[in-house]
Structure formats: C-alpha cells, structure tokens
Amino acid sequence: MHRDVEILVVGLGAMGSAALYHLARQGAAPVGIDQYAIGHAQGSSHGHSRAFRVFYNDPVYITLVKAALPLWQELETLSGEQLLIPNGMLAFAKPENERLDQNIRIMQDTKTSHEVLTAEEVAARFPALRLPGNTVACYTPDSGFLNPSRCVRTHVSQAERFGATVHSGATVHHIDLSKEHPEVETSTGSYCCRRLIVAPGPWASQLLKDLSLPLQVTRQQKFYFQPQEVTALYQPDRLPVYADYDRAYYGFPYYGPGIKVADDGHGPVTSPETVDRTLDLDVQNALAQWIKTIMPEVNPSFIEGATCMYTLTPDHDFLIGDHPLNPNILVGVGFSGHGFKFSTIVGKILAELATDGKTDYPIDKFRLNRFG
Ligand SMILES: Cc1cc2nc3c(=O)[nH]c(=O)nc-3n(C[C@H](O)[C@H](O)[C@H](O)COP(=O)(O)OP(=O)(O)OC[C@H]3O[C@@H](n4cnc5c(N)ncnc54)[C@H](O)[C@@H]3O)c2cc1C
Structure with a gap:
C-alpha cells in the first residue's frame, strides 16, 4: 500500500x-x-522513572528544562494522568567535586532555585538519607521525576x-x-x-x-530494591531523587516496584540487535552496597531489573x-x-x-x- x-x-x-x-x-x-x-x-x-533534573552545568539545558515543565503540566491537565512527581533532587559529593561545584555556580548564575546543604541538614530534611559528615549537597526543589x-x-x-x-x-x-x-x-x-x-x-x-x-549505543541497567521495612521515609514526599556525583550512581524514592537505582556510567558498547538483556550481578551488588551506605536502615533486597540503551554523541x-x-x-x-x-x-x-x-x-x- x-x-x-x-x-x-x-x-x-x-x-x-x-x-x-x-x-x-x-x-x-x-x-x-x-x-x-x-x-x-x-x-x-x-x-517507571526518569529524573527531571534542573541541575545542569549549561544554561542551554536549564532554559530547555524550564521550558519543558509547563508542557508536561499541560499534558497532565489534558490527560488527567500524573506524569511528573515534583519531589526535588539532591546531588551530593565529597568536598571539591568539580562537577558539583560547577553546577552549583550555574544554579546561582541562572537564578535557579537551589539550597546547598550539609549532611546534617540533609538528614534532618530527608531522614532516610545518612550521608558522610563532610558531604556537600545541593537540593533543587524544581526537579523530580517523570514516569x-x-x-x-x-x-x-x-x-x-x-x-x-x-x-x-x-x-x-x-x-x-x-x-x-x-x-x-x-x-x-x-x-x-x-x-x-x-x-x-x-x-x-x-x-x-x-x-x-x-x-555509540551502550547497554545500561537499572535495579529495583525492596527495603526490609517500607516506611513513609522512602516515599516521594519524604525522599527526593538522589545522585552521588563522586560515583555517578543515582536513585529514586519508592515508586513502582520499589526503590530504583542505576549507574549513570556508560556500560558496554552494543546495538539494539545484539544488546545483552541479562542482568549484571556485579553492578547489582555494587548498587545494593551503595544504597546501604547512604540509607543504612534500608537493608535492601533485589526485586527486578531491566536493560535499556543510551545513544551517546561524542x-x-x-x-x-x-x-x-x-x-x-x-x-x-x-x-x-x-x-x-x-x-x-x-x-x-x-x-x-x-x-x-x-x-x-x-x-x-x-x-x-x-x-x-
Ligand atoms: C537506564 C536509562 C536511564 C535513563 N535515565 C534518564 C533520566 O533519569 N533522565 C533523563 O532525562 N533521561 C534519562 N535517560 C535517557 C532517556 O530515556 C533517553 O534519552 C530517551 O528516552 C531517548 O528517547 P528516543 O525517542 O530518542 O528513543 P526511543 O524512546 O528508544 O525511541 C525510538 C523509537 O524509534 C523506533 N524505531 C527505531 N527504528 C525504527 C524503524 N526502523 N522503524 C520504525 N520504528 C523505529 C523504536 O521502536 C522506538 O520506539 C535514561 C536512559 C536509560 C536507558
């Protein structure tokens, strides 16, 4: 035809x-x-989740993410579906992390709402998170995640x-x-x-x-974990999206099957035809270990994982x-x-x-x- x-x-x-x-x-x-x-x-x-992050080091992306927000909201109004969970994002690292510091400067330059927090302030605001004492954290309230x-x-x-x-x-x-x-x-x-x-x-x-x-297409994986006890502290209204800028690991609150975490570091090069969809146990264990270090009470057990692909430009x-x-x-x-x-x-x-x-x-x- x-x-x-x-x-x-x-x-x-x-x-x-x-x-x-x-x-x-x-x-x-x-x-x-x-x-x-x-x-x-x-x-x-x-x-179930993709970070909606305003925390960028380039004003072009900040302009575009701010322009995207009312369009997502309009789509929600038209459809009656909740697409964006506006729970903010917390990026953190040890002191003198160049990428984190640069992003914080750009937040100031572009007048994007943000708060720089100590580990103590993070624990008071988001009690599930226990970050090391010298952590530098930046919370952007206009971030969140999309389904x-x-x-x-x-x-x-x-x-x-x-x-x-x-x-x-x-x-x-x-x-x-x-x-x-x-x-x-x-x-x-x-x-x-x-x-x-x-x-x-x-x-x-x-x-x-x-x-x-x-x-370049890379194989990426995401893993869901169940806390031993599912308390209110892991829910989106008490826990933002969180990202460790020293390790490139990031995670979400309890949403969908559980707490999702992933490694933003680039996985092996692949193609849509050949991508291996079996889950990598080493990555799973490393991420489980990481959650334990930032949320000591979570005691996570693995639920499920999935494979996805990044398509990278140089x-x-x-x-x-x-x-x-x-x-x-x-x-x-x-x-x-x-x-x-x-x-x-x-x-x-x-x-x-x-x-x-x-x-x-x-x-x-x-x-x-x-x-x-
Ligand atoms: C694990 C993971 C985590 C991510 N986390 C985030 C995040 O937190 N925040 C964020 O902003 N982004 C995130 N991303 C990136 C984001 O998801 C992608 O940038 C985005 O989804 C890419 O969309 P796309 O439309 O380019 O590709 P796709 O959604 O893959 O769409 C391409 C479509 O084209 C179709 N197609 C291809 N070839 C043909 C053909 N020959 N004929 C007919 N149809 C065809 C395919 O079937 C497919 O439906 C993440 C990505 C992954 C993999």
Whole structure:
C-alpha cells in the first residue's frame, strides 16, 4: 500500500511521540509509525522513572528544562494522568567535586532555585538519607521525576485525540533522501511525505546511515530494591531523587516496584540487535552496597531489573535539526542518556522545525553537522 501524507513521524519513543503530539496540537494531522507497540520495552523510554533534573552545568539545558515543565503540566491537565512527581533532587559529593561545584555556580548564575546543604541538614530534611559528615549537597526543589512509559503513551493518546494517525508494527527499511518529498519504505507499505521527522533512538545509525553519525549505543541497567521495612521515609514526599556525583550512581524514592537505582556510567558498547538483556550481578551488588551506605536502615533486597540503551554523541549533547542531505527531513537523535526530561520540548521544537522551518528555542549547539 502507498500513502501520501503531509507530515510523517518515524519512531514513537520519547521524542517521536512528543513531536506527534505537538504537531497534532497545531492541527497538522500527522501520521506516526513505530516498529513496535506503543510503550514497548525494547528502546530507551520504558519503565517507571526518569529524573527531571534542573541541575545542569549549561544554561542551554536549564532554559530547555524550564521550558519543558509547563508542557508536561499541560499534558497532565489534558490527560488527567500524573506524569511528573515534583519531589526535588539532591546531588551530593565529597568536598571539591568539580562537577558539583560547577553546577552549583550555574544554579546561582541562572537564578535557579537551589539550597546547598550539609549532611546534617540533609538528614534532618530527608531522614532516610545518612550521608558522610563532610558531604556537600545541593537540593533543587524544581526537579523530580517523570514516569516514562506513561509519558510516551500519553503523548501518543493525546496526539490521536487531536487528529494524529498511528501505525505501530511498521518497520522502516529505507528512506529515499534523493526526492524533494522523502519516500519511506516500511514493512507495511510506503509513504511519500512533505516533511519527515526521524527519531529512532538507538536505531539511528542504521536508519540514518547516509549521515555516518558518530553515535555509540551502550547497554545500561537499572535495579529495583525492596527495603526490609517500607516506611513513609522512602516515599516521594519524604525522599527526593538522589545522585552521588563522586560515583555517578543515582536513585529514586519508592515508586513502582520499589526503590530504583542505576549507574549513570556508560556500560558496554552494543546495538539494539545484539544488546545483552541479562542482568549484571556485579553492578547489582555494587548498587545494593551503595544504597546501604547512604540509607543504612534500608537493608535492601533485589526485586527486578531491566536493560535499556543510551545513544551517546561524542560531546554528550543532542543532535537536533535538518538532515544535511534533505531539508524536508528533521532529525532528533543522540540523547546521550539524559534526554527524557526534555522530550516534550524536543517534540515541540521538531514540530516547529517541520511546520515553520524555524524555532526560537536555543538549539544551535545541537546541529547535526558539528562533528564535520
Ligand atoms: C537506564 C536509562 C536511564 C535513563 N535515565 C534518564 C533520566 O533519569 N533522565 C533523563 O532525562 N533521561 C534519562 N535517560 C535517557 C532517556 O530515556 C533517553 O534519552 C530517551 O528516552 C531517548 O528517547 P528516543 O525517542 O530518542 O528513543 P526511543 O524512546 O528508544 O525511541 C525510538 C523509537 O524509534 C523506533 N524505531 C527505531 N527504528 C525504527 C524503524 N526502523 N522503524 C520504525 N520504528 C523505529 C523504536 O521502536 C522506538 O520506539 C535514561 C536512559 C536509560 C536507558
């Protein structure tokens, strides 16, 4: 079957589902396709929690995360779903951690709400956490966490409500860039479109091979633990998102199956076709040990874990903009393990680029040709 469409979105994970929603909100009646069912667990956007962190060292990301907040709230109002749990975030490290200190300075420069706390103040405010005496901690009250599977499903269902058409189970095999209006061949037929948005997450190197993007896919794992006693102290209203800047470990309060913790350090290089989804016991044990050191009363037992993929660029900044070989194709890839919080604003930016050819949001640093 062949279809002519105005705007086609390929990939309905975090970024594509958001683009579809914003296009539909503008009345553009987009069509979205994905190889899997909406909300699947094969890519980068499944599970119960993704940090919504305003604690960045770059004003561009702070501008974008602040712009994302009202969009998430608007989506919550429209759908009646809770997507964002606004419980703040606590980043901490030993004294003189360069990254932590730099982020604190940028919080001051950008007038982003934050409080620098001692270990004692942390224990008084968040009694589950017992950090070493010399810890430097910074609490950002405007942070929190998003429920990623629910966000993706909600973007898609609200997009449909505003006139989008969704085809799941359609795998794109080839994009013909040579025509002014790109042609897309899929397992269920072909499409000719005036504008095409491509947001294939970890599959980007395959689908955009003409661009030879310097992307690296890594295998990441997250683990859920059950405290021996589930008390009020582990709930989101008493425990923020917490991140150890000396070790790159981070965690969440009790939400979904338990307390989720993960290592933000990059796992082994892989690909969506070959990724090993068996859980790594060494990482699991290291994380269990870490929780015991910062929450001595938790006595955690392992419940479950899952594998996910980061798609890294060399500078860990995103790739967003026109396809250098065809300006009717817009690309959003390389979200480098920290893209979820921005997904609704990235979707809006991609929608604006597709319909207006420009955006006022600061995306210059994300241009596709910056690696030569
Ligand atoms: C363990 C882990 C923890 C993370 N923690 C955080 C966090 O705390 N905060 C944060 O902000 N970010 C976090 N991230 C990063 C964030 O989740 C990702 O940046 C984001 O989800 C990437 O979304 P995406 O749309 O690019 O990719 P995906 O969500 O994977 O979407 C890509 C979609 O394209 C589809 N697709 C691909 N190829 C084709 C094809 N040929 N035909 C049809 N469809 C196709 C796929 O099926 C998929 O649905 C984390 C990531 C992981 C893995």
